[in-house]
Structure formats: C-alpha cells, structure tokens
Amino acid sequence: MSKVIRREIPLLLVSFSAILMILDYFFPVPVLSSSAKLTNEWVVVIAGFSLCLGATDLIIVNTRRIMRKTPGSGYALLIIISFLLTLLLGLSSPMTKHPAFQWIYDYFYRPPAGTLYGMLALYLVSAGWRAFKIRTFESVIMLVCAWFLIMANAPIAAVVWEGFPSIGKWIMDVPSAAGWRAFYIGAAIGTLALGLKVILGLERGALGE
C-alpha cells in the first residue's frame, strides 16, 4: 500500500497532468482546455501553500539549531527574528507599504543585495587579469571574441573606431547566436526526451528515487 501511495499514485498524477497539458496545447477541445485551466489554477494554489511550507521549514530548521546550540546558532536566532519582524511589518496595514517595512527593505536588504551584484565587476576584472590564460588556439579565439564584445559594449570604443560595434554585433549575431541556437535546440530535444521518460514513469528523480 505504501509503495502505491509513495510511488504509483504520484507517477500517475505526473503522467496524467503532463499528457493533459500537451493535449491542451495542441488540440483546442473545450473539455481539455477547461481541465488544463483547472490544473493550472491548482498549481497556483499549491505554489502559494509551498511558500508557507518553506517559511515554516525555515523556522523549524533554525529553531532546532538554536535548541541544539550548534556553532552559528546566533545567526539562526537572527534569521528567525528578522524573518518574523519583516513578515509582521509586511502584513501590517497598508500591506507591504508600511513605512517600517519599506525602511527595512531600503536600508537592510537593498544595500547588501546591490553590493553583492556590484562586486562581480571587481572579480571579473581580477579574473580577466589573473585567471584567463591563452594556451591553445581556441583560447586565442575566445580572447579575441571577448575583447571585441567588451569593446562593442563600451560607447567610448565607437568614438575611437567605428568598427568595434560592427565587429561586436557580427560576433553576437553570427557565431554566438549559432552557438546559442544549437544549445537551445539540444536542450529542447533533451527536455522532450526527459518529458517522455517522466510520462512513462521511467524518470523517478522527482520522487526522491
């Protein structure tokens, strides 16, 4: 019985939903489209609940860390306090527009979030200097392409030489686009194959097997 509940029923649900969605996409039959619509609405509701589940899990995991006094349990306490505080202020009227909530967003969340992204520029330059090495013919091609693309994106380069944007655009539109198309088509075929395996019950990764 437990095998049926844990494996067979979820597999049946997955296969049924997948087939329903595929049929609805290709065949405009009213029964199919209303069933697909209903299934999609269920997903929205389930996804909403999964957010609550995630929040509950966050509290449980961090409470356990505090109670066991594991190293870094102070941070766990900080997570719980900030989570509950932000949640309460976010739900306070007017929802998500409470001045205290916006203050937290503006002064606690935004600066580190922006800084982390901004730091990428530092590491890019450092990687360009220290990590990128030309050892093979392919790496020379990569260096030349990267160089022209970088220059094409710098408005100052067009002032120096009109050719930079043209060469950069050609690299983007021809070799790079060709590579990306190959990637997309390959990924699409792979997704089809994976989808078939899921529908047929051969792929059970989602069930934790």
Next chain:
Amino acid sequence: MGAREVLRTLERLDSRYLFVLVFIVTAFPLVFPLGIPVKISAPVQKSYDAIEALAPNSVVLIGDEFSAPSWTELGPSYIAVLKHLIRKNIRLVFVSFFSAEAPAAFDTMIKPRVDFAKLKYGVDFVELGFVAGGEAALASFASDIQRTLKVDRYGASLSELGLTKDLRITHFSLVVELDPGAHLSEYLRQLQAPYGLRHISITYGVTAPAYTPYLLAGQLSGMLVAIRGGAEYELLIKEPGVAVSGVDGVSTSHVLFAICLVAGSFLSLVNRLLSKEGKGK
C-alpha cells in the same frame, strides 16, 4: 629585481590593486563626466518604435521580475520605458510570476521615480502583485485572468476595477518584461506562441547573447541591455537621467576590463616562454 621577476610579480598581482583600479576608473567619470556620445543600437530603437506605434489607451502587460540587485542594470531602462508608456497614455498592468520581491522593489525603487500621480489606479494602471507558481501560474493567468486572480495586490476585486473587469490576455498589445536573465522563454512559450503577443525584454548585459537568437528570429520586438540600453532609451525619449550619467563609467570600466584581459594573457604567455627558454639553457 630583474625584468623576469617584474613580469612574474605583475602576473600574480594582488587582486586588491585591481579592485582599487576598478573603483577609481568607475568613480572618476561619475565625478568628472566625460560626455562620451552614445549611439542608439537597433534593438533599443526597435523597442522605442514598438511602443511609439501603440495607440493611446492600449493595454501593456509589465512582467515585473525586478529585484534589488537588478537596479544598476535594469532600473534605468525600466524607468525610461515606463515614462514613455505613460507619456503615450498607455494603460499598464503590473504582475510578477518569478520574483516575489518585485512589488516591494517597485514601491521603493521605481514608483517614486516615475510620475504615477497623474494616473488613476484601477483605470490607468493596476498592480496585481506576485503570483506563485512560475510558468504554470503564467499559463493560468494567460488562459483566464479573473479566475487565476480574484484580487489585486491591495485586496481590491479585479471585477470592480475598470481596467481588469473584462480583461483578457488578447487585450494586451505588448508585453514588457523585466528579465534578470532566466524567464524569457517561459513568457514567450505562454504568451507569444499561443496568443501572439509582442514582447520587449529589458535584461542584463550577460544575458544579451543568449537572447539574441530570439531577437534575430523576430520573437522579440526589442531588447534593452543593461545600463547602456537605459541610456539609449533615455536619449530617445529626450529625458537624460541616471543611465546617461552612468554610461561613462560603463565605458571606462569596460576598457579597463579589455586591457586587463589582454595584459593578463600577454604576461602569462611571456612568462611561460621565458621559463621554457630558461629550462632550455
């Protein structure tokens, strides 16, 4: 110290010197603007033309997947496009499917910089907020807006708001999507392939090569890439703002990166050749 030692030391240069250099090179043009001319690229011009061609009172869906880290790359373009849409008397519907923080980011970073005061909520624009469920939610929204969402983000019933009362996905003339680099295909699959909606993407510089095939295929009606795209758009709508003032920094930092890339590779090559020569002796 001999020439070889100098070259080796330079190759293994402490990253912190480079970090200081990046800071100086980026900050300098912010303090002393260089005024480098910005040429309008074809994808930005196409985006502008697509919005310019919209009839007044058209409805545009804003796929707001914006977040705080996206500010530098997407923020200026977002603001410039919204200013243009509002100037054209276009009605706007904001919704997020992938970024839960987008409504909060919109409140604090975008809304204060765009003149929403003259617009009437519920008639000229509606904020639907975040809808959980990713692509399935997007598909559900496309098939029936009122069944997927009963209320807007403030709790007002969609059936009571003039703009959303009878709104269908086919009523949208255009989709403008704030894309932090991952969700274009979902939007195109669920909105363009079945309903033929035109799509403009505002995206990161690093994502632009991945989205170029969509642009070349005509699936994208336009694309604004990073702060440079924002600067070009600000110039097109003749309202220079934060992007135009920051684009000089883009120039100088890109040139520094290009120099570092070549210099680092050159140093490594020379050092390798010299060490081989040393072993030969």
